[in-house]
Amino acid sequence: MATQVDFKVSTGLFIDAIHWDKDVPGYSAKSNAPKEVKQEFNRQVDELLKLVNENIQEGFTKEWLARLINEYFHPDNKQQEEEKEKPAKVWGTSFFERTEQYLEEAKGGTSHKGAIMAIFRRLERYEAWQREIMGNSSFELRTETFGRKLLLDFMKYIEHEYTYYTKYPDFYSRFKIYRQTMRPSSKNSACSGGTRLKAFLNWCVKKGYADDLTFQEVNTHRHVYGDAYYLLPEERDRLIDATYGCSFHAPLVRDMFLFQCFVGCRMGDLFTIQRTQINNGWLEYIPGKNLKNGNTELVRLPLHPVAQQILERYAEYSPRLFPAISESQYNEYIKMILDFAGVHRKVTVLNPLTRKEEQRPICDIATSHTARKTFIANLYNKVKDQELVASLTGHSPNSRAFARYRTIDDNIKSELINNLK
Known part of the structure; x- marks a missing residue:
């Protein structure tokens, strides 16, 4: 459209005058600038001109032009503005409508949202359980009345849900819960579920949706963990020369497990x-x-010579580190390779269901995470510096979870006492 208006608005694009060709417009074909620079600049200028010509209207202003250009370079800003302009969504007041609102509005990483969604699905089963199995036909979860007694009862339900499932499989089949998806839950699981539910209830308090604050009295930080178990250096190194006949997966899993032991991922x-x-x-x-x-935050660490040698054996599978294998298969073979290598040392573990100590051969309970614990524990035993080791594992320097990866063994205690001399 023809116009006599001449506005000057900054685009943020820059080009030296010696390279400019007004007939392009953009970089001239004779410019000695890198090809990719010329192509990208000319593409953006062309798209901007088309955008302006497609949207321009009689009586447009300089502010309109500046906003259009800004939206081109920052489309996320435009989306955010559109979101702000949308009328606020009207949420329902039922318990599970509140949970939907929480999932949409509350902050938290993907893993947190996945975990809290699992708790909300469990709450749906709990409500139906109370009505149909326990005979409380009028039972209904409400955020306004979800207090201490209800939270404790729900945590107890988490602990016993597997037992209930074995007695009432038809009831649970409605929720697509079957034997292959249902597992016994420990007291630690109940505490984690209670912690996540309290986060939701505290959010309800801030929103004005909850009146009963007695749920805050419940201590959900009662997790109990056994001592860390891991491979000693000599047990780890026994795997290096272990052989497994004509099996393809066993040597592969051995190498993957060893790589983890030397990398800690x-x-x-x-x-x-x-x-x-x-x-x-x-x-x-x-x-x-x-x-x-x-x-x-980036984790950066030098590869141990053993890890480098292992990778060389699988160079043909680049860009992957190793051939493909399922996670379940990997964990099952770990037990086998340790058993065949003669790694049978008994370790003390805490049964998560009974919270009682048990003696188990390490080969029977080892998983991929045992390799990570092996890396952390053996390094910590050498340097006694949590922050230094954490820089190689991705833990925060003051991580409370770090304590579950190492133990203060007798050698460390002896060295500590020797420092008194």
């Missing part, structure tokens, strides 16, 4: 890290669990 990261993340003998990655929770 989680299984999820082991399966996703690519060889392009290894430069000059250093591995660089952002732990997937941290990334889900908004932590983008």
